[in-house]
Amino acid sequence: MEKLISKYFVEGKTFSLAEYEQDGGYQAIRKALEMKREDIIETVKKSNLRGLGGAGFPTGMKWSFIPQNTGKPVYLVINGDEGEPGTFKDKYILRHAPHLFLEGVMIASVANNVHKAYVYIRGEYVKPIQILKKAIEEATAKGYLGDKIFGKDYKLEIVVHRGAGAYICGEETGLLESLEGKKGQPRLKPPFPAVVGLFGCPTVINNVETVSYLSFILNRGPEWFAGLGSEKNGGMRLISLSGHVRNPGVYELPLGFSLRKLIYEVGGGIPDDKKLKAVVPGGLSAAILSPEEIDVGLDFDQLRNLKTMAGSGGVIVFDETTDLVKALTVTMRFYAHESCGQCSPCREGTGWIYRILKRILEGKGRLEDLNNMADICAYMGGTTICALADGAAMPLRSYPQKFRKEFEDYIQNKEKQLQTV
Amino acid sequence: MPDIVEKKPEEQKPKMVKLKVDGKEVEVKPGTRLIEAARMTQEDVPYYCYHPGLSIAGNCRMCQVEIEGIPKLQIACHMEAKDGMVVHTKNDKVLKTRQHMLEFLLVNHPVDCPVCDQAGECWLQDYYMKHGLHDSRVNEDKVSKPKAVPIGPNVMLDAERCILCSRCVRFTDEISKTHELGIVGRGDHSEIQVFPGKQLNNLYSGNVVDICPVGALTDRDFRFKIRVWYLKSGDSVCGGCSRGCNIQVHTNLDRPQHGTGRVKRLKPRYNAEVNQWWMCDAGRYDYKYHDENRVLAARKNAAQAFEETVLKEIAAKLKASKKTAVILSPQMTNEELYLARKLFRDELKLQHIYLASPKKDGFSDDILIKADKNPNRKGAENLGFTETPEKFESLFGLSAKGEVDGWIIFGQDLLSLYPKAREVFSKLNWSLFIGSNENETSKLAGFVLPSATSVEKDGTWTNFDGRTQAFRKVLEPAGEAKSEIHFLAQLGALVSSGWSAQTAEAVYQDLAAKEKSFPARSYADLSGTASAIRVQAAPTVPSLQQYDNIL
Numbered sequence: 019m020e021k022l023i024s025k026y027f028v029e030g031k032t033f034s035l036a037e038y039e040q041d042g043g044y045q046a047i048r049k050a051l052e053m054k055r056e057d058i059i060e061t062v063k064k065s066n067l068r069g070l071g072g073a074g075f076p077t078g079m080k081w082s083f084i085p086q087n088t089g090k091p092v093y094l095v096i097n098g099d100e101g102e103p104g105t106f107k108d109k110y111i112l113r114h115a116p117h118l119f120l121e122g123v124m125i126a127s128v129a130n131n132v133h134k135a136y137v138y139i140r141g142e143y144v145k146p147i148q149i150l151k152k153a154i155e156e157a158t159a160k161g162y163l164g165d166k167i168f169g170k171d172y173k174l175e176i177v178v179h180r181g182a183g184a185y186i187c188g189e190e191t192g193l194l195e196s197l198e199g200k201k202g203q204p205r206l207k208p209p210f211p212a213v214v215g216l217f218g219c220p221t222v223i224n225n226v227e228t229v230s231y232l233s234f235i236l237n238r239g240p241e242w243f244a245g246l247g248s249e250k251n252g253g254m255r256l257i258s259l260s261g262h263v264r265n266p267g268v269y270e271l272p273l274g275f276s277l278r279k280l281i282y283e284v285g286g287g288i289p290d291d292k293k294l295k296a297v298v299p300g301g302l303s304a305a306i307l308s309p310e311e312i313d314v315g316l317d318f319d320q321l322r323n324l325k326t327m328a329g330s331g332g333v334i335v336f337d338e339t340t341d342l343v344k345a346l347t348v349t350m351r352f353y354a355h356e357s358c359g360q361c362s363p364c365r366e367g368t369g370w371i372y373r374i375l376k377r378i379l380e381g382k383g384r385l386e387d388l389n390n391m392a393d394i395c396a397y398m399g400g401t402t403i404c405a406l407a408d409g410a411a412m413p414l415r416s417y418p419q420k421f422r423k424e425f426e427d428y429i430q431n432k433e434k435q436l437q438t439v
Numbered sequence: 440m441p442d443i444v445e446k447k448p449e450e451q452k453p454k455m456v457k458l459k460v461d462g463k464e465v466e467v468k469p470g471t472r473l474i475e476a477a478r479m480t481q482e483d484v485p486y487y488c489y490h491p492g493l494s495i496a497g498n499c500r501m502c503q504v505e506i507e508g509i510p511k512l513q514i515a516c517h518m519e520a521k522d523g524m525v526v527h528t529k530n531d532k533v534l535k536t537r538q539h540m541l542e543f544l545l546v547n548h549p550v551d552c553p554v555c556d557q558a559g560e561c562w563l564q565d566y567y568m569k570h571g572l573h574d575s576r577v578n579e580d581k582v583s584k585p586k587a588v589p590i591g592p593n594v595m596l597d598a599e600r601c602i603l604c605s606r607c608v609r610f611t612d613e614i615s616k617t618h619e620l621g622i623v624g625r626g627d628h629s630e631i632q633v634f635p636g637k638q639l640n641n642l643y644s645g646n647v648v649d650i651c652p653v654g655a656l657t658d659r660d661f662r663f664k665i666r667v668w669y670l671k672s673g674d675s676v677c678g679g680c681s682r683g684c685n686i687q688v689h690t691n692l693d694r695p696q697h698g699t700g701r702v703k704r705l706k707p708r709y710n711a712e713v714n715q716w717w718m719c720d721a722g723r724y725d726y727k728y729h730d731e732n733r734v735l736a737a738r739k740n741a742a743q744a745f746e747e748t749v750l751k752e753i754a755a756k757l758k759a760s761k762k763t764a765v766i767l768s769p770q771m772t773n774e775e776l777y778l779a780r781k782l783f784r785d786e787l788k789l790q791h792i793y794l795a796s797p798k799k800d801g802f803s804d805d806i807l808i809k810a811d812k813n814p815n816r817k818g819a820e821n822l823g824f825t826e827t828p829e830k831f832e833s834l835f836g837l838s839a840k841g842e843v844d845g846w847i848i849f850g851q852d853l854l855s856l857y858p859k860a861r862e863v864f865s866k867l868n869w870s871l872f873i874g875s876n877e878n879e880t881s882k883l884a885g886f887v888l889p890s891a892t893s894v895e896k897d898g899t900w901t902n903f904d905g906r907t908q909a910f911r912k913v914l915e916p917a918g919e920a921k922s923e924i925h926f927l928a929q930l931g932a933l934v935s936s937g938w939s940a941q942t943a944e945a946v947y948q949d950l951a952a953k954e955k956s957f958p959a960r961s962y963a964d965l966s967g968t969a970s971a972i973r974v975q976a977a978p979t980v981p982s983l984q985q986y987d988n989i990l
Contacts, residue, residue, distance in 0.1 A: 184625070206495065356626070357625060358626070359627070362499055362500055362544050363540060365543075365629065366543040366547060369626055370543075373579035377578070390576050393539075397543075401540070
């Protein structure tokens with residue numbers, strides 16, 4: 019299988035500007051600068067490139083929503099917060115191929131008439147941030163960024179902003195608030211960021227990985243890219259594979275790649291040949307899949323049909339030894355900790371659920387807890403400003419639904435244990 | 440301050456938006472929020488964070504309604520009404536969601552109603568009775584947070600009771616623009632705090648207590664004085680400055696054991712054009728004089744006397760000599776000034792009638808507070824009384840020379856305000872103080888008549904804007920106090936024929952017929968909206984009828 023982004027993932031190596039150019043880099047942006055803005059958007063639309071941060075929104079369509087006649091500048095904001103547990107792909111791109119990413123930022127900027135782009139990166143990514151800053155210096159020195167990029171009459175500045183460790187700042191409007199120096203809390207929509215975004219101006223928000231594919235699309239054509247993936251899901255994406263597999267890591271696979279193959283072929287199967295218990299297919303917020311459900315293609319539409327999501331491409335594998343009650347408790351602790359606290363269902367619900375689960379773990383669970391949790395969960399999702407509560411509701415609904423026996427056993431056996439004590 | 444009442448140019452009437460709320464057709468202006476559109480059909484969409492005077496936060500999620508064609512429920516405070524929308528505010532899905540939202544809000548709420556000052560006017564209690572009525576499913580420990588934290592001179596914070604609606608934060612950001620409050624922490628550990636080194640001590644801090652829908656922010660002045668369901672409420676107008684904020688006076692008469700003082704607190708009353716939902720702290724906490732240090736009976740030479748005796752003796756003096764000076768003030772009502780003009784200027788033809796302010800100009804801002812601390816200067820001016828300090832101070836020379844030998848003082852403490860007045864006061868033949876509260880002047884005046892305070896009488900004041908506002912008697916006057924209207928009419932009857940006792944409203948009708956600058960309308964019409972702020976946005980007095988059905 020051909021590698022696109024991941025061919026740069028050479029252990030211990032960062033491709034410098036010279037090395038990247040030697041490899042054919044910075045040609046796509048030169049091409050883009052000769053193209054009409056609308057044509058670039060049309061090309062991206064044809065490529066079926068989807069937002070790879072998690073929502074899977076068609077990138078070209080997103081760009082076409084940006085109003086260009088408001089008299090205000092249009093901003094590009096790159097989301098590199100990469101907060102979804104189980105996801106660690108953007109880090110690889112920034113660390114190994116900063117110029118591939120920068121070229122993508124440049125293309126997205128040109129396509130949207132952007133002259134100032136912000137890159138918001140997870141605060142813990144100290145090394146990748148240093149690498150990216152150095153790459154920006156290199157590009158500026160070369161005249162690839164600045165007042166006249168590539169000698170053309172086009173100004174572009176890229177600002178790197180370091181996050182401060184909140185999951186919710188990966189939500190696009192929470193990210194904008196944080197970028198503006200405010201408390202990271204999602205905004206009420208509408209208005210959507212495309213119209214009123216950063217500093218009240220129209221704003222394009224794209225993921226690090228999404229823009230990193232742009233140069234390939236421009237160089238080799240949208241049809242080629244679209245052909246790599248499955249229907250309406252163009253190209254490749256980086257899958258972060260972790261958990262109980264022999265070869266965890268980041269793998270670049272075409273959209274629609276079989277989950278079973280990912281685990282047993284790419285990932286090398288489960289250590290000690292243990293049995294598979296469950297898989298999280300798209301970051302922690304995705305509903306869990308049982309072993310019977312893994313014959314599915316990893317793309318946005320197929321996984322949605324299974325009532326889960328492709329999300330950020332973080333696949334976490336659980337083998338038969340995994341205590342799913344504990345796993346769900348840890349998961350819910352995360353959401354309780356990361357809920358921004360604005361909306362009552364999420365603020366109160368995530369914490370409440372976590373405390374119920376903790377009680378079950380302590381051996382004080384009751385069977386009605388399971389029904390209560392399902393009911394609470396039903397009203398936590400879909401009732402809030404942002405999708406954090408939905409993200410919490412997905413695992414919360416699916417774990418006890420698909421593995422109810424495990425939860426029941428936990429409650430009943432612990433009761434028995436307590437009685438014997 | 441933001442202009443709530445939309446004064447749009449008349450040439451372009453916006454096309455109205457037609458929608459259906461629970462099967463009823465509603466027509467609203469474009470841009471109207473669904474929550475307001477639903478209000479027009481009398482449907483009560485519950486909410487905590489929404490406040491028509493503040494920006495939309497959309498965080499309490501109580502006001503979710505179903506809109507046909509949109510799969511998820513939408514918050515009615517944020518959704519704008521659109522043509523052809525079909526909205527359901529009370530179908531099963533909505534009611535069920537509402538109940539769950541309320542349950543979420545109560546998960547970490549301490550439910551310490553028995554010791555909470557908000558009990559009785561708490562939106563959690565009200566909505567629980569109306570939309571909740573569920574059994575608690577919370578078997579977990581609640582998150583503990585600081586309780587009884589004084590965050591400013593007037594406000595006490597109980598972070599556990601807080602539902603984090605952020606109304607108070609938005610108030611300090613958008614209305615007082617003082618930015619003292621913020622929400623710190625995340626998830627269910629979020630709590631309201633004052634920023635480090637700050638205090639909630641702005642000039643409007645009391646308003647956050649009004650708009651706090653729960654017992655998180657309580658009034659340090661009012662806390663634990665009395666249970667709110669013992670309070671009675673009357674509409675009035677604040678006399679603290681020339682703005683004339685519409686207020687409610689909350690009083691306790693039935694439970695004397697709940698501390699001294701009949702007036703327990705003042706609350707703003709909604710008036711779109713005067714004060715909207717707000718009032719300043721200076722006005723809010725200036726109510727103790729209604730119950731303290733009152734002149735309770737008529738006096739002659741410092742000894743209690745019959746009111747008739749005093750009035751007769753004064754009438755005799757007025758008839759005997761024209762050397763009397765009358766000192767009016769812009770604290771008096773239009774009716775009092777009008778009757779005083781009729782009696783002293785038209786009837787008795789007195790030469791020395793003055794208008795003097797007991798309160799000097801002070802602080803002002805562009806929110807509510809006006810520099811002129813007198814409520815009725817405009818009304819006095821409309822009646823021909825303007826204040827000229829030089830002219831007024833010439834009174835002291837005239838009195839020293841004996842050209843004036845008697846003073847009638849309305850309410851103010853002339854002797855403390857003017858050292859020269861004190862010098863000549865002993866040279867006067869006689870003096871009359873008509874006022875509600877004791878001061879240096881009342882102690883030294885030969886005659887004293889006890890008058891009612893503004894909450895004990897009817898009247899009108901004309902504010903800085905020229906708006907004449909009526910206020911009604913909320914309490915019976917203390918002791919033997921009576922309104923100035925009464926004393927003036929009595930004096931009139933004693934010095935001349937054709938005078939009889941009149942109600943303030945009748946005096947006003949008479950006055951409005953003669954003076955063009957006063958609108959010829961009834962008191963009811965001049966009293967602004969009678970609706971409590973609660974109906975508009977903030978909790979004030981509980982409606983007892985609401986509970987009658989339950990008890």
